[in-house]
């Protein structure tokens with residue numbers, strides 16, 4: 001066995017195609033509904049928010065979609081990303097398991113999010129869009145889209161969840177440096193934001209609320225602005241599959257194949273990015289890799305949510321989809337993993353969890369930061385709090401393999417670095433970090449307001 005630590009690909013190995021899991025899906029896609037009529041959406045309805053090329057990708061059943069040359073050129077700034085064997089972590093844990101991680105924090109914005117921000121900005125540019133609106137939780141998505149919009153000369157308005165805006169001022173500055181306008185959501189710029197602030201001026205915001213504001217800003221712009229989403233949708237998840245396609249080649253270089261592939265889940269995009277190409281190998285080529293999605297106990301849509309139709313945002317402006325949901329009105333506790341504070345989950349990830357093709361687990365905040373710090377000590381990289389959820393689950397897998405005396409091959413996605421999350425680490429180091437129990441009462445109340453969809457749910 002070689003002692004190699006980093007498994008690197010050449011620029012020429014950069015994937016030429018995104019993988020569309022819907023082509024291989026053994027579960028039928030569920031309809032996407034208009035929030036006002038609860039009838040299936042039409043391209044006309046979606047075209048208020050998205051350029052046609054992305055709408056076509058959203059409903060495509062083509063197995064592979066070619067990555068435009070303009071997008072590949074920008075991907076080359078940071079892709080292919082490294083696959084690293086966590087030898088020092090393995091040693092620290094005393095485990096016979098082999099732990100590999102795919103490191104997406106090497107992108108200019110610091111996470112996997114540019115993988116979709118770049119094509120979304122590109123397809124908007126060629127459709128003639130001049131400005132985009134979006135939401136951001138942790139600030140990673142907003143930074144990525146700000147970078148991409150700057151590269152394609154598009155204006156950008158970012159609605160940043162207020163609690164993250166306060167926790168991470170430097171993410172705001174990064175977005176502004178790329179040229180974006182950034183607002184703390186709820187804002188007084190939209191009807192919805194104003195209504196919320198009237199009820200509670202201290203509303204901490206949530207991804208669901210920020211999505212509503214960004215959608216309202218685009219939908220009421222008379223066509224001047226389009227909207228861009230950083231997770232959940234099929235086309236977003238598909239753009240992220242460059243991660244898994246590269247990882248397949250890199251595991252090959254390492255001469256191993258993963259028994260388990262792990263990713264954290266907010267809306268599901270980085271997890272899908274690494275896991276869907278391995279799901280293809282399970283479905284089509286007889287592999288049996290366990291795919292494990294990891295979420296916070298404070299916002300546990302997959303492990304405690306209901307699999308049903310719900311609105312994608314709090315103000316009921318975004319489409320209604322079938323997903324694991326905690327209720328669109330649920331505002332998750334203010335954990336530091338801002339990118340995981342979403343009430344729902346990508347419909348495809350939800351359907352695969354429901355069909356038993358993907359497993360899910362929830363981990364609490366303090367144990368997640370224990371894992372993050374253990375990883376930092378061993379590997380030197382300070383992870384984003386979101387990504388630390390995947391690390392926590394990978395460490396538990398490695399310890400389980402140790403207890404059972406098994407040589408297990410573990411691959412996880414390290415979706416981003418935590419250099420802008422030092423406030424969270426400061427809380428952890430000074431013993432101020434709290435765990436939040438599953439907020440059963442708040443979820444129960446939020447679930448009372450699900451849309452009444454007249455089709456088998």
Ligand SMILES: Cc1ncc(COP(=O)(O)O)c(C=O)c1O
Nearest residue numbers: 140231266267268269270339416
């Ligand atoms: C570093 C990082 N990882 C993961 C996520 C979660 O999003 P997703 O589930 O779409 O990958 C985010 C979201 O902001 C993030 O910033």
